[in-house]
Amino acid sequence: MTTSVANNALDTQPSDVAIAQAHTPEPITTIAERAGIPEEALIPYGHTKAKIDVPRLKELKGSPAQREGRLILVTAMSPTPAGEGKSTVLIGLADAMRQAGHRTMVTLREPSQGPVMGIKGGAAGGGYSQIVPMEDINLHFTGDLHAIAAATNTLAALVDNHIHQGNALDIDPRRISWRRCLDVNDRSLRNIITGLGGPAQGSPREAGFDITAASEIMAILCLATDLEDLKARISRIVIGQNYNLEPVTAGEIGAAGALTALLRDAINPNLVQTLGGTPALVHGGPFANIAHGCNSLIATRTALGLADVVLTEAGFGSDLGAEKFFDIKTRAGALDVAAAVVVATIRSLKFNGGVVRAELQKSNVEALQAGLVNLERHTSNIRKFGVEPIVALNLFSSDSDEEREAMRTWAHDHDVRMVETQVWAHGGKGAIELAEVVLEVAGIGGAMDEVASKKEVSQKTKAQGEHTIYDPSHGTVSTLRTIAREIYGASDVELSLQARKDLAYLKANGWDQLPVCVSKTQYSFSDDHTALGAPEGHTLHVRQLIPRTGAGFVVALTGDVMTLPGLPKAPAAQGIDVDVEGVISGLF
């Protein structure tokens, strides 16, 4: 999940929304020109946002494969509840690279309105490392998440209507796995009963909503290669079972065409800009804890076809977004990855070393050192995917000199590249050194000779599609064991009674050889959010296995992770306002 560094203690700096509003963005046509996107392939949404007509772009410029940039992943250590500034670092880093003369593009995920109204108030970077227009990006943007919800809920309506109108497909209402979705943090919709009120109002059944970002349609949109693939994937969606326990698909319901029509515009990536004027594609949903949590493959590929360096993010730590980025997204998209930035903060290291949230501002070298096991496992995990990590230490003004010195010592002793960044306060200027190190690791030379450099280093990296740690053909349990042992440090995996039943269903339909998308708390390598640091020898508890045949993976729900968040006691919504001129405040 992208996060602004709102609790940075530099009290003199204006709020994120104030910084964004004080900035005059360049016209989106200028940004498109900078990115090499011809105007004929640009669909403006206002003057500072646009969708890219990807099929038209391919017609005009040839397919992306003909001109391939280098891809750098930005991930993070295990976060504190406030977030560590992963998007913020990514944006500052991109601006630094562009300022150094590299043709750079950013591919980020679209914020969800749920947390914007809940705990976060905004998710488009922070401080002087933001994407703009931040209010628009945080609220509705170009409507992609609403389109995904419309498609999801239209399918649900078609399923319930099918039963109401005679149930020709013999769907068992007790075994409908298709849930509705909304982009709202509303715990009351997790478990509901629908169809009450008598025969004219449908058949009562147990149902529920997920947050839109965790829906299968979001995963499909993020993994589809084009409109045809999108429709084929939608057609394969399993909505539940009939009374013979056989799967029923969206294709059989007759929904594939209508749902694809509802997503025709949403499949096109959105172009915006960073405060530093770097072109940014923001497309596809967040939530690497309860979804695969990457931006769309179409956006990443489009950027790789346009830029020399593409910075992309995956949500939360190496155990969540990065694992899924490698095992699901690079597998589906045959992507090569040149380097990975692991964002860390001194406060999160202390948090993982046992310091409570209220005490994080105080210098505490001992706790910091205790928490370093967490960062060590994240960097080690990244190497398991065949990619070299660079730690970006995202500085906060509360960080003490002693703590920073302890970090340098650790990096030196552990042979880990580490660079301090100050992107929140200084934008791209706060990431100049980080840019140099990342470019060097990724094998990208100076601005003038990057093409030559790319050729030279292309032998050093893994071949495309080799950034994975498991072979799904060994079965769901084997896959779960590999992820749990290699990435989470667990010793075993335990399936609940329900999960064992689910597994039999997967096997009966040949779905036990699909990749697995694990839903797990972001605060721990284990499924217990209180087990900070680098827990070992624990058991991963899988409570449910859900086939997502359209997305092409199986979702494993672990621990007590919820697929629809709730609002906190004091929701951010209560602080959001808009004045008579239409200027929005309270997003940060």
Place this chain on the structure above:
Amino acid sequence: MTTSVANNALDTQPSDVAIAQAHTPEPITTIAERAGIPEEALIPYGHTKAKIDVPRLKELKGSPAQREGRLILVTAMSPTPAGEGKSTVLIGLADAMRQAGHRTMVTLREPSQGPVMGIKGGAAGGGYSQIVPMEDINLHFTGDLHAIAAATNTLAALVDNHIHQGNALDIDPRRISWRRCLDVNDRSLRNIITGLGGPAQGSPREAGFDITAASEIMAILCLATDLEDLKARISRIVIGQNYNLEPVTAGEIGAAGALTALLRDAINPNLVQTLGGTPALVHGGPFANIAHGCNSLIATRTALGLADVVLTEAGFGSDLGAEKFFDIKTRAGALDVAAAVVVATIRSLKFNGGVVRAELQKSNVEALQAGLVNLERHTSNIRKFGVEPIVALNLFSSDSDEEREAMRTWAHDHDVRMVETQVWAHGGKGAIELAEVVLEVAGIGGAMDEVASKKEVSQKTKAQGEHTIYDPSHGTVSTLRTIAREIYGASDVELSLQARKDLAYLKANGWDQLPVCVSKTQYSFSDDHTALGAPEGHTLHVRQLIPRTGAGFVVALTGDVMTLPGLPKAPAAQGIDVDVEGVISGLF
């Protein structure tokens, strides 16, 4: 509700979507220039849609009141289930007026995706009288309905979260009147139980969804004069009662700022064009049976400030959309109305004369004459609002010469202006005579001297705000009686036990002096959809009275009308498709 004349028997004519796709629309900047909208006030959404920045437009051109066009309402007789082509006639009529040299604008309502996926397949006019891009307008458009749903559902989440987090306002969960909404025809969501699953998932309670167009936020968006008024109205929304039976408002929940921020873009009207190139503002929701069913006041006022003639519609017949247009919208907006077009079809007259749907294609003068009582009451109703009606007889190829002759005789005998139109097959050319008659009645001279003419006739029409048939200060029951007797031909109004309790609540809070928005079937002047023609002496059964303090009216639910439609046995969604090029089919 707008309706395409899809069942017109001219088999040789391409489908609506094929006609729309074969047409090359003019750039939206050209349409804006034609409408007199400076580019600085235009926010493009692609190349053929835009939002108008109304505050900026006012800055640049002065407030609309300084240059006021003449407003013509398009309404209809009671419809058949297939619809009679009200929007289609309106669009053709506008194109005819523009072709005759008048500065013309159209203000229509935004289609709802629910019926697009259900019975209708599209709602942007029909044949050669359409607004384009019809696929976009029918699917998501500029996202207004999704923004309204987001605001509605965010408020619901804040209410349930307030209870979950300690319920400081002492809200009685049994008395929450705020319902969620979605733009999906999904009967299963009408009556639900939320919050199941234990203490971490909220408190169980009875709840439900309405269709977005019937939500209070939609009514507020359509009646608000600006962003400030919007926020003030949202703040006044009553979400339910506390344990002392006192109303609790959205303002007390702390939701007004966030909801207004969610609607900041949606409040701006959307500019598109007719096939004839007439500028069209399409803004605000449909459903005059279960909502007030008019396009937004902001759009109508904006058009009146730009054009000499503005054509606007109100859903269904004079008993539904038109009654609410006059009694709610012109009252709220101090609008003057120069003339009203009542769309009629021979098939609907036969339907109201007792012919079953399958037999409507056959010539039947006797049934036609029996059905004319329906049209007579509609024209008589329009006169009660102080406006002169002109009947537009929307021709279908199945209409016989004898039937058309019978219509001419009736019009002559009853001293009603009636003109035949063929807008579906011929666009603006099919409404040239209708345009002449309407312009004459509205007191608008030739293209060259319209300003002089306007001044001359301004004495003839009613003063602004006088197009109403009741004074709400006489109380809710008096208002209901006046509407029932004067417009529906009823002899009495009966309140259910629940409605009587509701009335006491309205009185206790001073809301019994608000205008009333009656939810009633569109097929009959009564609350029984089988009572066609012009029923008399019946009783209007009011089952519930709901205060909509933000909208500024009381909703009266009558008969068994549902605020969330269902899907039919064979939903239109099953016929909608999109090809690999992104071309959508199955909308008609």
